[in-house]
Every structure is written in structure tokens, then in C-alpha cells.
Amino acid sequence: MAAQKISAVKGMNDIAPPVSAHWEWLEEHLRSLMRGYGYRNLRTPIVEPTALFVRGLGEVTDIVEKEMYSFEDRLNGEQLTLRPENTAGVVRAVVESNMLYEGGKRLYYMGPMFRHERPQRGRYRQFHQFGAEALGFAGPDVDAELIVMANDLWGKLGLQGIALEINSLGQPEERMAHRQALIAHLEANIDTLDEEARRRLHSNPLRILDTKNPAMQALVNAAPRLMDFLGEASLAHFNRLRDLLDAHGIEYTINPRLVRGMDYYNLSVFEFVTTQLGAQGTVCAGGRYDGLIEQIGGKPAPAVGWALGMERILELLKEQNLLPEVAGPDVYAVVPDVASVPMVMPVLRALRQAGVAVQMHAGSLEGMGSMKSQFKKADASGARFALIFGADELAQGQVALKPLRGDRTQEPAAQSLLPLIGVAEWAPVLLAA
Structure with a gap:
């Protein structure tokens, strides 16, 4: 009797030739880009302590509440999680090895991440990210460097139709003042909120601004804007970033509703988006996370970075007929x-x-x-x-x-x-x- 065939886990796909050659081609472009900007490779474990993500991402984020693959090590009872993203892991590695002792570090990583969500085009339960992180640098010049770097990648790959959106989340005390005003606005219109928004109303109201529910768009558009709550220093940081992007000739749109799914972001946030991949329009996203290093147990230090989805970039390259022919042997x-x-x-x-x-x-x-x-x-x-x-x-x-x-x-x-x-x-x- 033949053995029963064993299939891959749903949403976790094999990458076989000749498609794997396209991955290698893209990875080499990314490595070349990093060398040009002086970023060096860091490799972290796929499995991390669950507490790292609960503390770093926030207990009430979708990732922590609904999407993480977490389990108990049956040998010692330790709570572990397959990494759902890698910024927290990079920060953990930097803190654990005291990597910032001699000054700031520019690092990059690539590899698989894991989130339990509905598989769809460009979005899988095992997906691959490439990320660049600059730790120990406070000025908006590094924010601009990272954005310019990603923009350079689109040019190297020949990609068209990728738009940049930017925003500032300010500092925690500014977000708190905005949060109170936002909650008051939403509570006054409680009947308009859907079930998900009501659940987030007091735990993470900023994420409500990112809703895709058409019935809530008018309410969201009329909500208090975080930008109106920013202090002088936060505005100066944001305006300096804008000046640097203008100096590079990089077009952008200020999106006051742009937020990130993790709690650790502050000041600059940005996304590169496209309309050619359906609902999965974000191809690269990031921002500043100055409080995360201290939050994970290190000495306070600023940091900023981005991550891009490899599957989405490859889908976009395929959509625009930019993937190279797969070369055979000589x-x-x-x-x-x-x-x-x-x-x-x-x-x-x-x-x-x-x-x-x-x-x-x-x-x-x-x-x-x-x-x-x-x-x-x-x-x-x-x-x-x-x-x-x-x-x-x-x-x-x-x-x-x-x-x-x-x-x-x-x-x-x-x-x-x-x-x-x-x-x-x-x-x-x-x-x-």
C-alpha cells in the first residue's frame, strides 16, 4: 500500500526552479544596493521568545492577537514564536551583543516570516522580507537615506507606478493628546463604527483610521488629524525630511491617515504603494522607532528602518514583464x-x-x-x-x-x-x- 502523500502547510509555498532563479536575481540586486549604502548583513533566528513580540509590537496589535505562530517548547516550557517580522529581532540582537557601543550601525536582513492569515496574491502565511535598519542615528537625514535607497531600487529594477506616502506620528505624548481627541470623536459617532472599530476604540484607536470599510470613510476623514497635535520638534523633523526628499527630486504624498501596524513607531512613517497588486498595494514600508531599543532592554537609542515583501516585488516585476530570462549552463x-x-x-x-x-x-x-x-x-x-x-x-x-x-x-x-x-x-x- 502506497504511503499517503504529505503536502506543504497551507500558505507556505515551495520556491522551485526556474522561479527560484528570479529570487536569486532580486536578492543580488538587494545585496548590491546595501553594499552601495554601507549596510551590512545581520542574520537572526527564525524562532524568538514570544515576549519579544508582545513587548515590541504591542499586545493589542493584530499580529500579536491573531496572527502569530506561538507555541510552548515541550522540553523546557519556554514560550516561543515564529518571527512575524524582524525589526524586533534585529533590535534584540543589537541590544544583546551591545552592538551600538562603538556607534550607530547600518544593517540589513532577509528571510522568511510567519503570520497566520488568509493566503492571497502576494500575501502568504510564510512570506519573505528584506529589511534595512539604521540604529543609533537620530536625524531625519537617515530617514531620507532609507527612503532614497528604496527609491533607487525601483529604478534599478525598472519598476514603474510605485508612489511614496509619508506621515509623522510625532512623539508618545503628542499621540496621547491626539488619541484622546480621536476617541472622543469616535465615541460621538459610535453607531457608525463597525465591530472591529468598536473593539479597537480604546485599545488601539489609531488603527481605526486605516479602515477599509466604505461606510466609515466619511467619519474617518472628519477625524482629528495627528499632524495638528505635533510639537515644534516633531514638525521640524518632518519638515526637514520633506526638504531632503525634495532635494532628491523624490515625489511623495502626505497621508495623514498613514499609520503602522506595530506600536513601536514614532515620528517619520512611510509606505511605497502600487495599484497593480489589488488589495495588497504596499510593497515597502517603514519608519522611525526611537523607543524600541529601550523597550527591549537596551540603553535608549534612536532607530529607523523599512522592510519590503519579496513576493510582492516579484509579483510586480512579473506584472510589468521585468523578470529576466532564466539562464541555463554555458x-x-x-x-x-x-x-x-x-x-x-x-x-x-x-x-x-x-x-x-x-x-x-x-x-x-x-x-x-x-x-x-x-x-x-x-x-x-x-x-x-x-x-x-x-x-x-x-x-x-x-x-x-x-x-x-x-x-x-x-x-x-x-x-x-x-x-x-x-x-x-x-x-x-x-x-x-
Whole structure:
């Protein structure tokens, strides 16, 4: 009786070739961007103490209340959580290793995050984020640097139709004054609030401003604006950020309803949004979180960062036909005779050491398969050349070179059977465009 097939967890997807090549291509663009701005890679665990996210994100946030994958370690009873985001983990790592002792740090990360929500286009239960975090820097120049950096990425990728929205959340005492005014406004219109808004009314009223309920839009539009409660220092920070974005020629819209889903943000917040991905319009978001380092147990220090969703960026690249063709190997080695394999493999290894990507046809003890089937696989591999190690060619110290792309004719290429002698000389030919 055949074993029952085991499938992946709903909302947690395999990423297989050739799609995985697009991920590698995007990851290299991101790494290159980080190198250009002096950001260095930090890798944190996928599993963190549950308390890190409860304390860092806020007990009444949607993530903590409804979306985290939390469990008890059955060996020691510790409460653990699969990370739903990584800013809190970055801050924990920075505090734990006293990383800011010698000054500010510019860091980046990439990897899987986990949230239990309804899977949909560009939004999965295991999703992947790339994030940039600048810790220990107080000025709006670093806020601007991060926004310019993300904007540079869209240019490098060729993406169009991504709009920047910015806002300021001010400082805690300013948000508290606004919060009281907001609650009073909402309570005066309690009959208009939906069930979710009523639940959040006293726990997290700022999130009500982000509602998508059409019946509440007029009420939300008439609500007190946080911007009107900002003090002189908060306004100066925000206006300086605007000046720096203007100096870079970066267009933006001030969205007074822009809030973030985590409690740790203050001052600058921003989102890059698109209309081409349906309801999942945010492709990159971030802001300043000056209080989080102290909240997680470190010495008070400012910080700012952003994160982008890899799946959403790849979806947008696909939508705009910007994904590259997946490259095959430079060469596919056709080996008609299984007895020739011991002679062929050192030659292919020498080619690889010379920088040529080589895929060898794999057979069995009985044989390597027909020439027709091998050429069919060579063509399907995407290789630009086939190297044919026929018995006659090998007897003469040669191998046949056949272009698989274009209309060039088959031609012999001299081959020495001595290791690495003459083999490396093929490399310029095989690597030529």
C-alpha cells in the first residue's frame, strides 16, 4: 500500500526552479544596493521568545492577537514564536551583543516570516522580507537615506507606478493628546463604527483610521488629524525630511491617515504603494522607532528602518514583464558512451574551474541514452553549446562543439586529454556571447 502523500502547510509555498532563479536575481540586486549604502548583513533566528513580540509590537496589535505562530517548547516550557517580522529581532540582537557601543550601525536582513492569515496574491502565511535598519542615528537625514535607497531600487529594477506616502506620528505624548481627541470623536459617532472599530476604540484607536470599510470613510476623514497635535520638534523633523526628499527630486504624498501596524513607531512613517497588486498595494514600508531599543532592554537609542515583501516585488516585476530570462549552463556535455565518463568528468571539472558552467548528461550503468534524447535534454537545459564526447573524437584527442542557439555550424575543438592542458583555452569560446 502506497504511503499517503504529505503536502506543504497551507500558505507556505515551495520556491522551485526556474522561479527560484528570479529570487536569486532580486536578492543580488538587494545585496548590491546595501553594499552601495554601507549596510551590512545581520542574520537572526527564525524562532524568538514570544515576549519579544508582545513587548515590541504591542499586545493589542493584530499580529500579536491573531496572527502569530506561538507555541510552548515541550522540553523546557519556554514560550516561543515564529518571527512575524524582524525589526524586533534585529533590535534584540543589537541590544544583546551591545552592538551600538562603538556607534550607530547600518544593517540589513532577509528571510522568511510567519503570520497566520488568509493566503492571497502576494500575501502568504510564510512570506519573505528584506529589511534595512539604521540604529543609533537620530536625524531625519537617515530617514531620507532609507527612503532614497528604496527609491533607487525601483529604478534599478525598472519598476514603474510605485508612489511614496509619508506621515509623522510625532512623539508618545503628542499621540496621547491626539488619541484622546480621536476617541472622543469616535465615541460621538459610535453607531457608525463597525465591530472591529468598536473593539479597537480604546485599545488601539489609531488603527481605526486605516479602515477599509466604505461606510466609515466619511467619519474617518472628519477625524482629528495627528499632524495638528505635533510639537515644534516633531514638525521640524518632518519638515526637514520633506526638504531632503525634495532635494532628491523624490515625489511623495502626505497621508495623514498613514499609520503602522506595530506600536513601536514614532515620528517619520512611510509606505511605497502600487495599484497593480489589488488589495495588497504596499510593497515597502517603514519608519522611525526611537523607543524600541529601550523597550527591549537596551540603553535608549534612536532607530529607523523599512522592510519590503519579496513576493510582492516579484509579483510586480512579473506584472510589468521585468523578470529576466532564466539562464541555463554555458555547456551541456553529451556523452554517448558510458565507458567514456571517467575520461570526460575531469575535463568538465577543468572547464568549471576555468569559469564555464557545465551540465553533464547523466545516465546509468547500462548506458547514457540515445543521442537524440541527449540533444533534446541539452536543448531544454538552455545551454548555448553542446560538447559531444564521441568515441571517434576522443580517440583523436578532440571533442565536437555544437552551438545550440543561433545558426552556427558544428565545428571541432582541439582537446588535450591531459588534465587542464588545453581545456582552459576553450573558456573564452564557450563564454562568448
